[in-house]
Amino acid sequence: MSETMEEERAKPRPADDVAREVDLPWCQPKPGHEDVRAPDLIREIMAHPNYLQADEDVDFLNRDEMRGPRLQLDYQKAETLLREQGIAHSIVVFGGTRIPEPQAAREKLADMEARSAADPSNDDLTRRVEIARRIVAKSRYYDVARAFGQIVGAREGTHGNRLVIVTGGGPGMMEAANRGAHDAGARTVGLNITLPHEQFPNPYITPGLCFRFRYFALRKLHFLMRARALVVFPGGYGTLDELFETLTLIQTRKIRPLPVILVGRDYWSRVFDPDFLVEEGVIDPEDRDLFWYAETADEIWEDIGRWYAQFGRNIDEPMGGDDEDFISRCRA
Known part of the structure; x- marks a missing residue:
C-alpha cells in the first residue's frame, strides 16, 4: 500500500451529528440484574418534578423568583413574532367591552324591557332597562369603530402590511375595529391578557397575531411600541387606564407625542373635565391640547393625516432614528 493511501486512511471522516457506532455508558439504565432496586429507583428519580428541564418546568417558571424571566418572555415572544410578520406601525384602538x-x-x-314589564315593581330591573337603553345609544360607536377599521385596513392592504389596527383583543369597541380591518382583508392584531376569569379573543383577529400576556405592563408596552395614533372610544376603567397612561407619557415626553383622539365628545365631556383640571392648576393649558374629539370614522382618519401633515410626514413613515423601537422613543 502506498504512503499516500496510508495517509488518507488515517484521516477520519466527519462524525455523524447524532448517531454513534457504540452507545455511551449512560444511554442505558442500570440493569435490574445488577441491582434489583435500580429500575424502581430510576423511575422515581425521573418522575420527580425537579428532574424536568427548566424551560419545560411550568411550576418552576411560575415561582415568584422567576418573575424576571417571565417578564422577558412576555415581552420577547410578541416582539419577535410581530417583527417576523413585518408589523411595523399601528393604530391602537381602545374602548368599552360592554358596548356590542x-x-x-x-x-x-x-x-x-320584557322582564321589567313582567315585574314592574322590581327597581333593579327598571335600572337595568335604563342602562340597556344607554348602551343602545352608544352602540352606534360600534359602527364607527368598524368603519374606521375598514379605512385603516384598506390602507394596510396597499402599503405592504405595515400599518395595522391593534386592540386589546376583546369584544365591544375592540371587536368592531378588528372586524373592520378583517372586512377589508387586512391583518389585524389583538393583545389579550390572562385574567382570573378567562378572556376569549374576538373572532376578527388574524390567527397568529393574537397574543396573550401575563403582565399588564408588558401588554401596555406593546400597545405603544409601534403606535402611530391612539383612538379611544367610550369605555370604562380599562379604557381610562390606557388613555391616561398614554397622555402621561406624552405629557412628560417619555415618548414622542402622537395623535390621541377621543370619539364621542358628549360621552367624554362627562367622564372628565380637562378645563377643570387646568383651572385647578393640576395640569397646564398645553396638556389639555394633547388630545381632541371626533365623531365619525372619516373625521378620525382625516385628523390623523392632518396631524402628520403638519410634520411633513405620512403616518407610516419612521419618525426619525430607529423609531420602530419604543425604547428609542423614550426620553431616557
Missing part, C-alpha cells in the same frame, strides 16, 4: 353591535344591544334591551 347595535342589533345585539337592541335585542338585550328588548329582553330587559
Whole structure:
C-alpha cells in the first residue's frame, strides 16, 4: 500500500451529528440484574418534578423568583413574532367591552324591557332597562369603530402590511375595529391578557397575531411600541387606564407625542373635565391640547393625516432614528 493511501486512511471522516457506532455508558439504565432496586429507583428519580428541564418546568417558571424571566418572555415572544410578520406601525384602538353591535344591544334591551314589564315593581330591573337603553345609544360607536377599521385596513392592504389596527383583543369597541380591518382583508392584531376569569379573543383577529400576556405592563408596552395614533372610544376603567397612561407619557415626553383622539365628545365631556383640571392648576393649558374629539370614522382618519401633515410626514413613515423601537422613543 502506498504512503499516500496510508495517509488518507488515517484521516477520519466527519462524525455523524447524532448517531454513534457504540452507545455511551449512560444511554442505558442500570440493569435490574445488577441491582434489583435500580429500575424502581430510576423511575422515581425521573418522575420527580425537579428532574424536568427548566424551560419545560411550568411550576418552576411560575415561582415568584422567576418573575424576571417571565417578564422577558412576555415581552420577547410578541416582539419577535410581530417583527417576523413585518408589523411595523399601528393604530391602537381602545374602548368599552360592554358596548356590542347595535342589533345585539337592541335585542338585550328588548329582553330587559320584557322582564321589567313582567315585574314592574322590581327597581333593579327598571335600572337595568335604563342602562340597556344607554348602551343602545352608544352602540352606534360600534359602527364607527368598524368603519374606521375598514379605512385603516384598506390602507394596510396597499402599503405592504405595515400599518395595522391593534386592540386589546376583546369584544365591544375592540371587536368592531378588528372586524373592520378583517372586512377589508387586512391583518389585524389583538393583545389579550390572562385574567382570573378567562378572556376569549374576538373572532376578527388574524390567527397568529393574537397574543396573550401575563403582565399588564408588558401588554401596555406593546400597545405603544409601534403606535402611530391612539383612538379611544367610550369605555370604562380599562379604557381610562390606557388613555391616561398614554397622555402621561406624552405629557412628560417619555415618548414622542402622537395623535390621541377621543370619539364621542358628549360621552367624554362627562367622564372628565380637562378645563377643570387646568383651572385647578393640576395640569397646564398645553396638556389639555394633547388630545381632541371626533365623531365619525372619516373625521378620525382625516385628523390623523392632518396631524402628520403638519410634520411633513405620512403616518407610516419612521419618525426619525430607529423609531420602530419604543425604547428609542423614550426620553431616557
